[in-house]
Amino acid sequence: MVTGYAIEARGLRKSYGDVDVLEEVNLQVERGKVFALLGPNGAGKTTTVRILTTLLQADSGTVSINGYDTKQQTHAVRAQIGLTGQETGVDELLTARENLEMMARLFKLDKAAARTRAEQLIIQFDLAEAADRPVKTYSGGMRRRLDLAISLITEPPVLFLDEPTTGLDPRSRTQMWEAIRELLDAGTTILLTTQYLEEADQLADRIAVIDHGRVVAEGTAGDLKRQVGTERLKLTYADEAVATRAHRLIGGVLSDPSVVSVAVDGPAQVRKLLNEVADAGLDPLEISLSQPTLDDVFNALTGNTAGAQR
Structure with missing residues (x-):
């Protein structure tokens, strides 16, 4: 059987x-x-x-x-x-x-x-x-x-x-x-x-x-992880309101009230996004590039943070 x-x-x-x-x-x-x-x-x-x-x-x-x-x-x-x-x-x-x-x-x-x-x-x-x-x-x-x-x-x-x-x-x-x-x-x-x-x-x-x-x-x-992009560009801001404006401009996920995380495919897209936030006067305090995590997958697919899981 x-x-x-x-x-x-x-x-x-x-x-x-x-x-x-x-x-x-x-x-x-x-x-x-x-x-x-x-x-x-x-x-x-x-x-x-x-x-x-x-x-x-x-x-x-x-x-x-x-x-x-x-x-x-x-x-x-x-x-x-x-x-x-x-x-x-x-x-x-x-x-x-x-x-x-x-x-x-x-x-x-x-x-x-x-x-x-x-x-x-x-x-x-x-x-x-x-x-x-x-x-x-x-x-x-x-x-x-x-x-x-x-x-x-x-x-x-x-x-x-x-x-x-x-x-x-x-x-x-x-x-x-x-x-x-x-x-x-x-x-x-x-x-x-x-x-x-x-x-x-x-x-x-x-x-x-x-x-x-x-x-x-x-x-x-x-x-x-590949579904949300080969890498993640993370922009960290001192002010939540500024982070929200950046999120509205370039998309991605507000993975933290002051952190915008965006899937990117290569250096050209990274440069494009950074130029967009700079032109809008939304320069971040910190910029990092990393491989996507399951946290990124969860955020992108459900619109929830990992801490909300049950």
């Missing part, structure tokens, strides 16, 4: 009353790859994940996970997937070991198998020293690692991570990235949503940018 893509969604639509949350979303995720969904608040990322993981029905469209249809073969789909949501799903009064063994038993492992699997995951996610302490004493990073461990009890071939590192400090985020890379090396297919553009750049083989319920761009990080 395992054919085609690990995750395939066609024509997904979802509305709540008069509000269209998803409009014709199409996704294809190759096996053993990391696919990232980026988008601003309310773009439809979490709704998409909930539909893909059988927690929500789409109004129309189809989804298959490893060849199984989410509507017609729901139980088979659930046997293929694991999910780590935005909110922690652990019992804070129990220890990590107790949480893991309890969930393993709910997945119908016998007592001995549940103990063995819990111990494997405790070691894999570096929780040995705290395994017998109540989860309420854990740091945010430890809780997220435990969340991820729980989603892997049945060793699912497809894993959904909905903003797995939100709120973590840089060290904990790096540890989560290492855990995700290990899962990828083991052949797991991963779809993640993230509010960190650097995270998508670091981890994802392909990225889809979703805005107002539609996929507005898809490709590798390099593909998406």
Whole structure:
């Protein structure tokens, strides 16, 4: 039954009353790859994940996970997937070991198998020293690692991570990235949503940018960066009003209240833009030229700043 893509969604639509949350979303995720969904608040990322993981029905469209249809073969789909949501799903009064063994038993492992699997995951996610302490004493990073461990009890071939590192400090985020890379090396297919553009750049083989319920761009990080120009000219101003005037004159994006960022293709265009702002008396304090980032992609495609993502 395992054919085609690990995750395939066609024509997904979802509305709540008069509000269209998803409009014709199409996704294809190759096996053993990391696919990232980026988008601003309310773009439809979490709704998409909930539909893909059988927690929500789409109004129309189809989804298959490893060849199984989410509507017609729901139980088979659930046997293929694991999910780590935005909110922690652990019992804070129990220890990590107790949480893991309890969930393993709910997945119908016998007592001995549940103990063995819990111990494997405790070691894999570096929780040995705290395994017998109540989860309420854990740091945010430890809780997220435990969340991820729980989603892997049945060793699912497809894993959904909905903003797995939100709120973590840089060290904990790096540890989560290492855990995700290990899962990828083991052949797991991963779809993640993230509010960190650097995270998508670091981890994802392909990225889809979703805005107002539609996929507005898809490709590798390099593909998406090339869509906004080969380089970015950034003009920094001391005054926001002057920056706004420059933005109206030459276009681009106000990536910061006082910074105008414009896609450029070669020295001739750079000279032209600089001459335009100089002729208008809008000389910047600082001029820089850089390769485009996913931040630039996000701004250009959605009209939002990266910090607005959810």
